[in-house]
Amino acid sequence: MLTKERHDIIVKTVNDKNTVTVAQLVELLGVSEATVRRDLNALDKKGLLIKVFGGATAIQEPTRVKEFNVPERAKINIEEKDIIAKYAASLIHDEDLVFIDSGTTTLKLIDYLKGSKATFVTNGIVHAAKLASKGYKVYIVGGRIRPETEAIVGPECIDSIYKYNFTKAFLGANGITKEAGFTTPDVDEALIKTKAIERSYTSYVLVDHTKFGLLSTISFSNLNGTSIVTDYIPETFKYFKNLTVIKELKKN
Numbered sequence: 001m002l003t004k005e006r007h008d009i010i011v012k013t014v015n016d017k018n019t020v021t022v023a024q025l026v027e028l029l030g031v032s033e034a035t036v037r038r039d040l041n042a043l044d045k046k047g048l049l050i051k052v053f054g055g056a057t058a059i060q061e062p063t064r065v066k067e068f069n070v071p072e073r074a075k076i077n078i079e080e081k082d083i084i085a086k087y088a089a090s091l092i093h094d095e096d097l098v099f100i101d102s103g104t105t106t107l108k109l110i111d112y113l114k115g116s117k118a119t120f121v122t123n124g125i126v127h128a129a130k131l132a133s134k135g136y137k138v139y140i141v142g143g144r145i146r147p148e149t150e151a152i153v154g155p156e157c158i159d160s161i162y163k164y165n166f167t168k169a170f171l172g173a174n175g176i177t178k179e180a181g182f183t184t185p186d187v188d189e190a191l192i193k194t195k196a197i198e199r200s201y202t203s204y205v206l207v208d209h210t211k212f213g214l215l216s217t218i219s220f221s222n223l224n225g226t227s228i229v230t231d232y233i234p235e236t237f238k239y240f241k242n243l244t245v246i247k248e249l250k251k252n
Helices: 003-017 022-029 033-045 078-090 104-112 125-133 155-162 187-198
Strands: 019-021 050-052 055-057 097-100 119-122 137-140 144-146 151-153 166-171 175-177 181-184 200-206 218-221 227-230 245-248
Touching (some): 003 019, 022 033, 022 055, 078 104, 097 104, 104 125, 104 166, 104 200, 144 187, 151 187, 166 187, 181 187
Parallel strands (some): 097 119, 166 200
Antiparallel strands (some): 019 055, 050 055, 175 181
């Protein structure tokens, strides 16, 4: 079988099935595993498929995500956000210095802290008020208030975050793709998230499964820059070798 013919079969198979493993291609083509891997590398470089750990996935046009305001987002995927937040809270220990990003899933995390003695820093106005009302030690960063997300942003906020050495950071995202990584609609919020990741020993992005394959305007981290806590991962993302998943909480 000629190389071009083999490549055509691989691309068609990947597009038909959406995801295919090296083992499946070896059986289909009757060639060695090394040959299949070389073919996948070549096709990935041409942009005809996405080579992932153990196989390949089809090229898919990411869906552009609309930004919802806080009340709208609070009504979406409530159950998924709840189980993600509960697990994320279990990762926090009394000696931690924790950054909590603004967002509806990170806000739910506060409900599950159960008397934590950790110290918290946040750019979420509602988050700070909720932490304080529950008796937790909390610092709120300075800067400009962004009404759409009730988040504090801007140069002053970045300067405030820069002085901290967080043990853990918990962040939200509006979309996740292989090429763009974690994305969010606002450049100022993206800069805050990037700085929080930079200043944290460990950082976690809390996202439900609907965020995979969505693309927002601004990237704040690539896929190997942080870890994910999610309810489950769509099949097309399962083989991304740079995707670090701390917990998959509910199977599809």
